[in-house]
Amino acid sequence: GAWTTSGASVAIPKDIDEVVRRRVKHLPDELLALARALAPIGRSLDHKLVAALAGLPAEQLAEQLDGLVERQYVVRQGAHHFFSHDTVRDRIYQDTDEAQRRSAHQRIAELLERKVTGAAAAPSQLAHHFKRGQDQDRAVDFFLLAAREAAAKQQLLEATMMLNEGVELLEQSRRKDRATLMVTCCDMMAATSVATHPPSCVKAVGRLLEAWKDIDPDRVMAMMAARKRRLERTPRFLRRFVEDKPGPPKPFDPATRDPVMIFERLQQVLVMQAMAFAVLGEAELAIAASE
Numbered sequence: 272g273a274w275t276t277s278g279a280s281v282a283i284p285k286d287i288d289e290v291v292r293r294r295v296k297h298l299p300d301e302l303l304a305l306a307r308a309l310a311p312i313g314r315s316l317d318h319k320l321v322a323a324l325a326g327l328p329a330e331q332l333a334e335q336l337d338g339l340v341e342r343q344y345v346v347r348q349g350a351h352h353f354f355s356h357d358t359v360r361d362r363i364y365q366d367t368d369e370a371q372r373r374s375a376h377q378r379i380a381e382l383l384e385r386k387v388t389g390a391a392a393a394p395s396q397l398a399h400h401f402k403r404g405q406d407q408d409r410a411v412d413f414f415l416l417a418a419r420e421a422a423a424k425q426q427l428l429e430a431t432m433m434l435n436e437g438v439e440l441l442e443q444s445r446r447k448d449r450a451t452l453m454v455t456c457c458d459m460m461a462a463t464s465v466a467t468h469p470p471s472c473v474k475a476v477g478r479l480l481e482a483w484k485d486i487d488p489d490r491v492m493a494m495m496a497a498r499k500r501r502l503e504r505t506p507r508f509l510r511r512f513v514e515d516k517p518g519p520p521k522p523f524d525p526a527t528r529d530p531v532m533i534f535e536r537l538q539q540v541l542v543m544q545a546m547a548f549a550v551l552g553e554a555e556l557a558i559a560a561s562e
Contacts, residue, residue: 291362294342302338303363306345309354310364311375311403316345316352323387324378377404394420395433402436408446411437415456422459428467434460435471438478454482455525461540469547476544476560483533491534 295303308324309316325332336352339345344363346355354360364372380400383392398413414437421430434456441453457475464471523536541560548557 291359292366295363295366298342298344299338302335302342302344305332305335306339306363307367307371308375310360310367311372311400312379314354314357314360316354317388318350318352319388320379320382321352323382324375373404376400376402377406380404380406380409393417398433398436402440407440408444411440411444411446411452414440415452418456418459418463422463427463431460431464431468431471434463434475438475450482451526453478457482458523458525458536458540461543465543465547466550469550472543472547473551476540476547479537479540483537486530486533486537488534491530494531 295306298306305325305327309321312320312324321336322329322332325335327335336345336347340347340352343355344359345352367375377400380397383397383400386392394413394417398410398417401407401410401413404410414433418430418433418437421427421433437456438453438460441449441456446452457478460475461472461479464475523532527533545557545560548554548560
């Protein structure tokens with residue numbers, strides 16, 4: 272793979288990624304620094320975010336952006352700029368030092384949270400940057416918020432993917448509310464994924480079983496029977512003060528330590544897991560989960 276011209280050998284690039292890598296080496300230092308600062312934003316470059324992130328005087332920033340446009344690393348469409356191709360952005364991003372990338376993502380997340388673009392950023396966008404920045408606990412909060420918004424729109428697969436991201440970060444987290452958040456995410460994921468992504472449902476219920484492993488079914492059944500006997504001994508005119516009020520069931524509270532509430536919820540998510548196993552063709556596991 273080489274051409275020979277006037278006695279000189281010129282290696283032919285193997286792919287477009289190698290072409291980009293060679294071109295990047297010839298960028299002037301100040302343009303390469305700007306491209307590396309902007310690559311973590313993504314391909315679309317909001318001009319207000321670019322200005323805040325670059326921290327350069329307006330004229331200097333405009334001149335450097337023009338330099339990237341002239342060299343076809345960036346294209347201009349009206350008042351907006353874009354990296355000319357995903358491969359260009361990806362190569363610049365991958366060749367940037369990891370610590371510099373993390374710092375840029377963190378800064379981007381903080382700027383977006385402050386609405387520097389003039390509009391509120393999507394929770395999934397904030398989660399993306401905080402995850403790749405220096406505050407992954409904040410990323411968990413935004414992944415959960417993004418999942419709730421997606422679920423409210425019946426975008427259940429999107430919600431499941433957001434929850435999977437949050438759970439992955441929680442596994443490494445040391446935050447004090449980690450256990451409650453893990454139950455919150457897995458309880459929600461069991462419901463959103465049972466039909467859209469059964470493996471996630473199986474995984475979520477498995478984590479709930481681990482979180483609630485101390486729940487003794489025999490003890491819970493005895494507690495429920497005792498409550499029923501107490502209610503039967505309560506004078507009829509007083510029962511309305513202690514009986515469950517009619518109406519829709521109360522939503523499950525992930526922070527609860529009430530064994531009865533946990534036991535009842537566990538029966539519900541086990542049904543979801545059985546359905547997920549059935550969809551996956553695991554008949555024996557489906558039967559076992561439903562028993």
